[in-house]
Amino acid sequence: MTEQLGIRTPRRLIVTGGAGFIGANFVHYWCGKYPGDRVVVLDALTYAGNRATIAPLEGKANLRFVQGDICDRPLIDQLLKEEDIDLLVHFAAESHVDRSILGPGAFVQTNVVGTFTLLEAFRQHWLAHDQPDTFRFHHVSTDEVYGSLEPDDPAFTETTPYAPNSPYSASKAGSDHLVRAYHHTYGLPTLMTNCSNNYGPYHFPEKLIPLMCINILLGKPLPVYGDGQNVRDWLYVEDHCSAIDAVIHGSKPGETYNVGGNNEVKNLDLVHKLCDLMDELAPDLPVRPAKQLITFVKDRPGHDRRYAINATKLKTDLGWTPAQTVDSGLRQTVLWYLNHRDWWQPLLSQEYQAYYQKVYASV
C-alpha cells in the first residue's frame, strides 16, 4: 500500500554470503541506500568470507551478523522467524572454478544442498504467513551455467539452454533449477539473476583481477592460463548490486534476468591493462614495466573459451544500465588494491599459499 503511494516499506532481509566479495559489496550498497531496513548477514566464514569487510557496518543497530551454514536448517528456520524476514538475498556459495576442479564435493554441498535448504525453509516461512505476495527469495547466479561460446556466437540470453562445464557451474545450474522448480511448483516468489564476471573492492586474491593486482605489487609472476585468449564479460561489482536492487524492487516473481557489462575482454588484454594501470599509478613497483612478469602457464582443465551476456531484458523491463565501463572500473579497482594492502595482505595465509602451490606448481 505504502509503495503504491511512493513511500517504500522497510524490508527485513537475510543476506547469505554477506561476508564474501559480492555479498559484502551488496551489504554496503544496501545499508547505504536503505538505512531503515533490517539486514541480517548469514555467512559461514569459509576461507572466502571476511568479517572485516563488513565490520564498519556492524556497529549499526539495523545490522546483525550471524556466523552459520546455509545447510543448517534449524538455524535458518530460527532466523526467518525471529527476524520476521520478508526478503532473502542468496549469495553464499563456493565460487571458484579452480577450487571446484580440485575438490567438487563442497560445491555440491553448499551450492545445491544449501540452496535447497534455504528454499525449503523459506517456503515453510512463507506458508506460515499465508503466502504474502511481498515476500521474495532472490537467487544470485552466474552466466557460467550457459557454458562456453564460440567467437561469433551471440551473447547468452535468458533462454539460452544450460550447458555447465565445470563442477562449479554444474552446481550453480543445479541450484538454479531448484529455484525455478520452487516457483513453478509451489508458486514461491523467487527471483534470479545470472551475472557475468564481477570485479572491484574486497575481491578475494585467488580470482584473476585481484591475483594480478597483488602479484604486480609483490613483483611475482602473473600466471596466464593457456594462450590468454579466453574472453570474459566484466562488470563492476557495484553495478551488479544495483541490478539486483532493480530486480528486487521492479520484477514480478518467477523472473530471471541476465546481468552484464557489455565489456568483453580477452584475458591477456586485461592483464596488459592492469600492468599499464599499475605502472602509471603505483609509485614503487618491484618490477617495472609490470608486463615483464606475465608468464603463460598450463591451461585450466575444461576452460570455457568465451562468456558474453545480453542484458537487454534488464534494460528494457527495468531500465538498468551499468554505471562503469571496464576502463573506469579497472582504474578504481587498481587504486583500491594499491590503497588497501591492510585488507589483502592477511589473506595470503598459509592455507592460501598451499592452495596456490597446488594450482600454480610450475610458476
Ligand code: NAD
Ligand atoms: P565469494 O566466494 O567471494 O563469497 C562466498 C561467501 O559465501 C563467503 O563469504 C563464504 O564464507 C560464504 N559461504 C560459503 N559457503 C557457505 C555456507 N555453506 N553457508 C554460509 N555461507 C557460506 O563469492 P562471490 O564471488 O562473492 O559470489 C557470490 C555469489 O555470486 C555466488 O553465488 C556466485 O556464484 C555468484 N556470482 C559470482 C560472480 C563473480 O564474478 N564473482 C559472478 C556471477 C555470480
Ligand code: DAU
Ligand atoms: O562468469 C561468472 C563467474 O566468474 C563466476 O560465476 C565465478 O564465481 C567467478 O569466479 C568467475 O569465474 P571465472 O573462472 O571466469 O573467473 P576467474 O577470475 O577465476 O578467471 C577469469 C579468467 O582468467 C578465466 O578465463 C581464467 C583466467 N585465469 C584465472 C586465474 C585465477 C588465468 O588466466 N590465470 C589465473 O591465475
